[in-house]
Amino acid sequence: MHAVSSMNAQTSSSSSAAGGARPLAGRRAFVTGGAKGIGAAIVRRLAAAGADVVIADLDLGGAQALAGELTAAAPSARVTAIALDVSDLAAARHAVLDTGPHDILVNNAGVDQHAWFTQTTEADWRRLLGINLEGVLATTHAALPAMQARGQGRIVNIASEAGRLGSSGAAVYAAAKGGVIAFTRSIARENGRKGITANVVAPGPIDTPLLRQAVEQGGERLLGAMTGATLAGRLGTPDEVAAAVAFLVSDEAGYVTGEVLGVSGGMGCGA
Numbered sequence: 001m002h003a004v005s006s007m008n009a010q011t012s013s014s015s016s017a018a019g020g021a022r023p024l025a026g027r028r029a030f031v032t033g034g035a036k037g038i039g040a041a042i043v044r045r046l047a048a049a050g051a052d053v054v055i056a057d058l059d060l061g062g063a064q065a066l067a068g069e070l071t072a073a074a075p076s077a078r079v080t081a082i083a084l085d086v087s088d089l090a091a092a093r094h095a096v097l098d099t100g101p102h103d104i105l106v107n108n109a110g111v112d113q114h115a116w117f118t119q120t121t122e123a124d125w126r127r128l129l130g131i132n133l134e135g136v137l138a139t140t141h142a143a144l145p146a147m148q149a150r151g152q153g154r155i156v157n158i159a160s161e162a163g164r165l166g167s168s169g170a171a172v173y174a175a176a177k178g179g180v181i182a183f184t185r186s187i188a189r190e191n192g193r194k195g196i197t198a199n200v201v202a203p204g205p206i207d208t209p210l211l212r213q214a215v216e217q218g219g220e221r222l223l224g225a226m227t228g229a230t231l232a233g234r235l236g237t238p239d240e241v242a243a244a245v246a247f248l249v250s251d252e253a254g255y256v257t258g259e260v261l262g263v264s265g266g267m268g269c270g271a
């Protein structure tokens, strides 16, 4: 099971969101892998927009540190940190149910492994599919009934351009992310008339600890290959991904569902 650390404050503040606007005030969000990297940027965006955010991460200390920082900066922020391994499917379901109901679900937790497919083992496959795909199924399965009952919900799954284009040295990861894309579109189809949208954000190379780890495994040439594959010729930032998520969970995006939004410097152009 998961440990819970709550860092809430109830007083209102006008300093937390840009211009004082809090378009997500009163919405409750659950973000997996929100302790660092892209997930942390998403948590910052959602909290700044006024949402109550549950950060669910393997790294409880990192999640608590972020929750504490956001609460200190904006006393109105209600940010909660819980320890969760999303590949523990029962724990993932319980984490969502125990902290819900949620208006917003962002499945961001993910891991990569740089290896040619023939060098991977069945244990690698299970680990990569468990975290990157099955964890998404578990949290979504737990969150959807309450969204359906209330006739509103926003689901954003963080996949990868690898899920559309494939990726040398990351075949199993790409398979999992391709699965996330097909799954999300299916959820969009099943829930289109129930007030629920489901979309994918597909990052390209983003400057995070995950990418730095991949570069350590794959060498500097991998970094050059990744930036070279973008039209922009550079790495993206976590906040550039978070901005896309913030749009997709906003009221303005109510007519956007079943889409895959690449945030990849044009890497997926034409896919």
Ligand SMILES: NC(=O)c1ccc[n+]([C@@H]2O[C@H](COP(=O)([O-])OP(=O)(O)OC[C@H]3O[C@@H](n4cnc5c(N)ncnc54)[C@H](O)[C@@H]3O)[C@@H](O)[C@H]2O)c1
Residues within 6 Å of the ligand: 032, 033, 034, 035, 036, 037, 038, 039, 056, 057, 058, 059, 062, 084, 085, 086, 087, 108, 109, 110, 111, 112, 131, 158, 159, 160, 161, 202, 203, 204, 205, 206, 207, 208, 209, 210, 211
């Ligand atoms: N960084 C990139 O270039 C890139 C590109 C495409 C897609 N993505 C995707 O974006 C998402 C975030 O990636 P990132 O680069 O920020 O990664 P990161 O490694 O920097 O951060 C990932 C976060 O997820 C948490 N996490 C890892 N395994 C977990 C688990 N089993 N249960 C719960 N939490 C777990 C980690 O503790 C960490 O806080 C991932 O789904 C990744 O596949 C990243």
